[in-house]
Amino acid sequence: MTRSTDPAPADAVAAALAAQPRRGFLPPELRERAEYDGPLPIGHGQTNSQPRTVANMLRLLEAGWGMRVLDVGAGSGWTTALLAHLVGPGGQVLGVELVPELARWGAENLAATQQPWASIAVATPGVLGLPEQGLFDRILVSAEATELPQALVQQLHDGGVMVIPVAGEMLRVQRRGAETDVSRHGGYRFVPLR
DSSP: OBBBOOOOOOHHHHHHHHSSGGGGGGGEEEEEETTTTSSSEEEEEEOOOOOHHHHHHHHHHHHTTTTTEESSOTTSSSHHEEEEEEEETTTTTEESSHHHHHHHHHHHHTTTTTTTTTEEEEEOTTSSOOGGGOOEEEEEEEEEBBSSSSSTTTTEEEEEEEEEEEEEEEEEEEEEEEEEEEHHHEEEOBBBBB
C-alpha cells in the first residue's frame, strides 16, 4: 500500500544539523569541504552522505524525543549523532557499521559529541541491523538495498518507521502489524547495503 505522509518539522532537523556539524565527521583533509552539498569519501569505499539527502531522510523518519532508533550504515557517525540529538537523553540510538575501521572512527567522532545515549558497534557480517536488541521505534538505513529487507522491517515496533533507499528510490516504510505502508520519495544513490 502506498500513501503519502507529512515529514517531520524542519526546525527539529535544522537544529540537529546546526548542533552536530558535518565537519567533525569528515577526515581532516576534507573538513574544509564540509559545506559542500554532495557526498564525500571517508575511506573503504564509503561516503559521508550529501547534507540535503541526510536532512530529507531525517524529516521522513520523524525521530522524536525518547525514541529508540537503529542507524544502519553509521559510517562516520554523523547520522548517529544527528539522531541522538533528535531523540535526546531520554532516547537511545544504536548505530551499526560493517567496516570495523569505520565503526571505530565513527564511534570516536560520536563520543566527541558527548551524547552517551548513542553508540556505534561493528555490524555482524550477514546480519542486518541488531535483531537480538529487540524492536525499534525508528530505523534509518544509509545504504541502498536491492529490495525491501524484511529482516529490518521485523525489527520495527508496530507503528515504527524505517527510511531506506531501495533500488534507487527513497522509501518510508511504516509497520502496521503484519502489514507495511510504503511511500516513495524520489530517486537517490547510495553505496550498496551488504
